[in-house]
Amino acid sequence: MKKLTIGTIKQRKNDKAIVMITAYDALFARLFQESADILLVGDSLNMSFGGNLDTLSTTMDQMIYHANAVCKGAPDTFVICDMPFGTYNDQSSALANAIRVYRETPADAVKIEGGADKALLVKHLVNNGIAVCGHIGLLPQSVRAEGGYKVKGKSEEEALSLIADAQAIENAGAFILVIEGVKADVASRVAASVRIPVIGIGAGNGVDGQVLVFSDMLGLYEPFVPKFVKQYMNGAAAVKHAVAEYKSEVQSKVFPDEHYTY
Known part of the structure; x- marks a missing residue:
């Protein structure tokens, strides 16, 4: 399968659904590359691999190590690397850490969590040659601040806020957007409100593609199975x-x- 580019990813909007899956090492990346359009080196590795209760203690060094492993295992697959908690609090730190990803790994893009409040950061990265994947809705890096994992889009006010978030991230220059833990009808409205592909996780089927954590999808992670996860084995x-x-x-x-x- 030919490796996607930023351009061909954007062309998939309202077309062939994009298949994204997390990967953390060369072994599984190699197994996934035949089916996955995009591999996400997610900070979820802190939970499934590290045994932690959330993603917050993940470090840049860890993400760079795992991104390199994934890129080695699937050199012909588009790879996105998560920016961990605390590494993009301002434009200076965001750019410095994103540059680390580009200099120290072959990853194609970085992902940051947040909506309109992160638009200036996204724009700053894009203006400096960094490809950015946005992430709105339920934000795992905000789990402690919000008191748990809470589904979004339950009110019209939340729906309009999510649409505004998506449009702000698109206008800032992101080429793709992940929407997590959002009511299906609202996620569909969000996807229709922007021109970039929207990838859902726990956000229904009215979007441009799906992403799952591979250890959830393969039934390897036993402590907790989210409602939106289908276990394929x-x-x-x-x-x-x-x-x-x-x-x-x-x-x-x-x-x-x-x-x-x-």
């Missing part, structure tokens, strides 16, 4: 079964037999 059970079978064969001396011995 029971990965945790499959892994546990395989490891238990390995344990049994090792203890019974069945493995290794002559087929697996020099």
Whole structure:
């Protein structure tokens, strides 16, 4: 599959749905590259890989390490790297950290959370040669400030605010936008209000594509399964079964037999 560009991604608006999935290492990136249009190196790795309760303690060094691994595993796939919490509080720090991503990894773009309040930051990055993916709606990096993960778009006021956020991020120069945890009808209105593709996660089917955390989608992450996640396999059970079978064969001396011995 030919690698997408900023231009071809924009052309997918209201056309062929964009398939985005998270990836954190070369192993899974290599497995996903045949199906994914875009790989997102999400700060969600802090939870699924790091065992933390939220994404907030993720560092730039971690994101750069994982972005490099993903790019090595899927060199022909468009890769977006999350900017972690606290790395884009102002224009100066945002640009310095985004430049780190570009200098130290082959990632194609960065993603930052926030709506109209982050428009000036997005514009500053874009004006300095950084491709930006926006992220509005439920913002995981704001989970402590908001007292939990709360669905957005439950009122007309929230709907209009989300539309304003999307338009502000588009006008600032973002080439694509993630919308998370938003009522489906409102997410559809948001997608219709902008000319850039809108990728949903827990935001219904009236958008331009979907993204899921791969460990959720494959049933590997057991502590919590969000309502919007469809598990396409029971990965945790499959892994546990395989490891238990390995344990049994090792203890019974069945493995290794002559087929697996020099």
